[in-house]
Amino acid sequence: MTASVDRSDDDPTEAPSAIADAAPAGVAHPRAIRTFVTRAGRTTLGQARALADLGPRFVLPYDPDTPDLVAACLRADGAGGPIHSKAVLEIGFGMGGATAHIAALMPDTLFIGCEVHEPGVGALLKLIGEQQLHNIRIVQHDAVQVLAHMIAPDSLDGIHIFFPDPWHKKRHHKRRLIQPPLVHELARRLKPGGYLHCATDWQPYAGQMLQVLGAEPLLANTAPDFAPRPAYRPETKFERRGLRLGHGVWDLVFRRVAAAAPPWPDRRARR
Template sequence: MSTDHAPTPHAAADNETQPYLRTIKSFVKRTGRMGSGQAKAMQELGPQFLLPYQASAIDLVAPYASRTSSRGQSFTQENPLILEIGFGMGEATAQIATTLPDTRFLCCEVHEPGVGALLKRIGEQDLRNIRICAHDAVEVLDNMLTPGCLDGVHIFFPDPWHKARHNKRRLIQSPLVAKLAGRLKSGGYIHCATDWEPYAQQMLEVLSAEPLLHNPAATSNPELGGYAPKPHYRPLTKFENRGIKLGHGVWDLVFVRR
């Protein structure tokens, strides 16, 4: 998630002649300096809260079993499971996990300072419901997650690739959306948000074209043009508040699996 506009996931299509699914990455890996607090969190908390990538399906209950929910109960498969693709420095992720303490979050991010920052927040706030996979989310989807295992997907403020010639590198494209929809349970949702209107329009077009999804906002809030009211769990970050004060828009899209 990039509500604080840290490096966020997007498609990397260096070989433009290859099909999407053979070239896409959910990120472009960028270097960044890890602070001492982030490095300490990585060392001390990484073994408990980082899930190593593997090329086969994983048990999605066991990684959370070492901690209990806010009700003092062990997490089970009855606790909703949300995949987050790209969380930047983890500010909003930590706030959402606090707002939804009985929901399990599997968060994908490859930016090491961001991973360290979220681990630091986990320790400071005693968050019980987050696990991090520091790996390309597309490969996580392909190999670690099984059909119908997710209750939701969060993709907040992915790189908009502003220039028209770079639009094809955007993360939200039909093949990825189809993949995400296939991992959702019936009634599960995909929630995207962006502060770049042309990308919001593309997201709306791509999500609307996926036959496994429907858009409740199209009928419940037709005055919003297919966009959704901001769900209560998604916080406003300092960056977003600054943009709103300057008159910048933010668009949320929430599509549900049929």
């Protein structure tokens, strides 16, 4: 899911689609609603070369018959390759600058990034080659579908969603990625104690994120409201430009609580 999801390097990206795919049975959400749009973008020669040379190794196919992608990746890496003790899913990595930065800081963690924007995939592959990174895998597909069909419950140590498309106009708010059905599915994929880290530069969206995340019974806020920017998340070019213009940036870091809660309580019982 991936654009509108991340504008981390000041390039248009694409965000995840159809929240309906991840919604539990009985939760209404029109299937036509998509949280990303496909934007035109030119793949550079370097990105195309990286796609051809490194894509076969680091880009994984979307395969609904792989119900536990994290376990499959960890097993494959353990077969003669580096062994990773943790796994983090990133939704919408844009041009991959933040992803590569964080992966270099945490070599023992496997990062699985979802992005549909081909220039962004090529750009991250280029960084992987230049920095000799071995702990990144990419799925070039709608992250909502990847989450629904390839990520097992209780399998992730963390989830990153940096600068999703805020969909500024009120009539487009239904397209925002952070909505209760998807947040519940994200929480279910986290191990107890695992974290969900979101960041946005649009204050109204930050407020909605805080409300939606705070209402999810499987998540607990790590701060009274918004969190300080964790040291591992770098300031992006887009973010620095916004700060120069007086825009704010809001980070939210929630953790999966150990005790499971009923996924969708019957509200009629409380009446």
